[in-house]
Amino acid sequence: MNVAPAQLTAAKLREAPRLSREFFNRDPVTVGRELLGKLLIRREGRQLLAGRVVETEAYLGQADPAAHAYGGRTTRNFVLFGPPGHAYVYFIYGNHFCLNVSCMPEGVAECVLFRALEPVCGVEAMARARGIQPSPSSSIAQLRIISSGPGRMSQALGITRERDNNKDLTSRASDLWLADDGFYPERVMATPRIGITKAVERPLRFAIVGNDYVSGKKIG
DNA sequence: GAGGAGATCGTCT
DNA sequence: GACGATCTCCTCT
Numbered sequence: 001m002n003v004a005p006a007q008l009t010a011a012k013l014r015e016a017p018r019l020s021r022e023f024f025n026r027d028p029v030t031v032g033r034e035l036l037g038k039l040l041i042r043r044e045g046r047q048l049l050a051g052r053v054v055e056t057e058a059y060l061g062q063a064d065p066a067a068h069a070y071g072g073r074t075t076r077n078f079v080l081f082g083p084p085g086h087a088y089v090y091f092i093y094g095n096h097f098c099l100n101v102s103c104m105p106e107g108v109a110e111c112v113l114f115r116a117l118e119p120v121c122g123v124e125a126m127a128r129a130r131g132i133q134p135s136p137s138s139s140i141a142q143l144r145i146i147s148s149g150p151g152r153m154s155q156a157l158g159i160t161r162e163r164d165n166n167k168d169l170t171s172r173a174s175d176l177w178l179a180d181d182g183f184y185p186e187r188v189m190a191t192p193r194i195g196i197t198k199a200v201e202r203p204l205r206f207a208i209v210g211n212d213y214v215s216g217k218k219i220g
Numbered sequence: 221g222a223g224g225a226g227a228t229c230g231t232c233t
Numbered sequence: 234g235a236c237g238a239t240c241t242c243c244t245c246t
Contacts, residue, residue: 057238066238076231093239094228100238113238151239161230195238 008120008181010048013041016179021170023178024084028058028103032112032206035101035178037185040117042157043175049126049157051117051147052183054211057193058204059100061109065198069109080109085170089154089161096151099159101169101178115194115205117147118213119156126156140212149215185209 016039024031033056041050059067061080068077068090079088080102088100088111100111119126126146127134134142147153154160159176169177187209192200194216207214 059238068238071232074232090238091230092237094230094237095241096239098238115238145240149239193238197237 006120007123008039008050010121012181013039013048013050013121013179016181018170018172019085019178019180021083021085024101024103024170025105026084026103028060028110028112029204031101031103032056032058032204033188033190035112035114036188036206036208037183039120039179039181040114040153040157041121041177041179042159044122044125044158047122047125049122051119051126051153051157053114053116053178054118055114055116055148055205055207055214057113057115057206059111059113060204061104061111066193066196066200067109067111069111073109077109079166080111082106082166085168087159087164087167087169087176089159089165091161092151097154097160098150099154099164113150114153115150116207116213116215117153117156118211119143119146129156129158144213148213152215185211 035053035056038053039050061069069080073081079086083106084102086102089097099114102111104110124134130146147156185208189209190203191205193205
């Protein structure tokens with residue numbers, strides 16, 4: 001049965017401990033799996049927008065033909081070669097921004113791509129940012145297009161390269177961060193990554209089984 | 221509901 | 234000049 005996402009108050013979001021740099025200073029497969037169920041929070045003025053991470057993908061740096069870092073350091077991907085816990089935002093297909101977080105120690109260009117969120121706070125503002133008019137009677141189908149997909153969730157949270165690229169997501173001063181409110185997904189699964197043409201067979205996409213907000217076809 | 225194709229522009233070669 | 238870690242609209246079933 002489909003249910004509307006459980007909403008969290010701004011007070012709850014402020015209570016939730018931020019993820020530390022050490023959390024991200026690990027391999028992206030571990031980070032990608034453990035990010036499922038965590039909160040991605042954006043401060044917009046006095047308002048908080050937040051979504052629960054329900055889908056990620058791991059990119060294994062210079063060893064991964066599908067990764068932006070595969071060809072080495074460039075002016076675009078330099079953030080990946082920096083310290084862990086930083087945002088790598090890139091523009092794709094002339095329309096969309098995608099958000100990644102750097103993993104592993106400085107010099108190792110591995111990362112996790114955020115692919116989908118379940119909105120849990122500021123849903124109306126997120127919908128407006130997407131050009132959607134939400135209402136109390138909005139169906140799951142209408143709600144899920146707010147943030148089910150890397151481009152959609154970036155638009156919903158106002159994530160752009162200019163504003164967020166190279167931002168330290170573990171800093172207390174950051175207006176974009178990750179937090180742990182104690183939620184733990186019952187079942188997660190690994191599948192091949194989406195939208196790539198190289199190394200397509202590797203099961204490096206992670207998602208919460210049965211969650212309505214996972215992009216693409218529903219899992220489980 | 222599923223599948224296909226076009227849009228659109230930064231980045232890299 | 235070609236390509237791309239996507240999204241949306243349109244058509245067909």
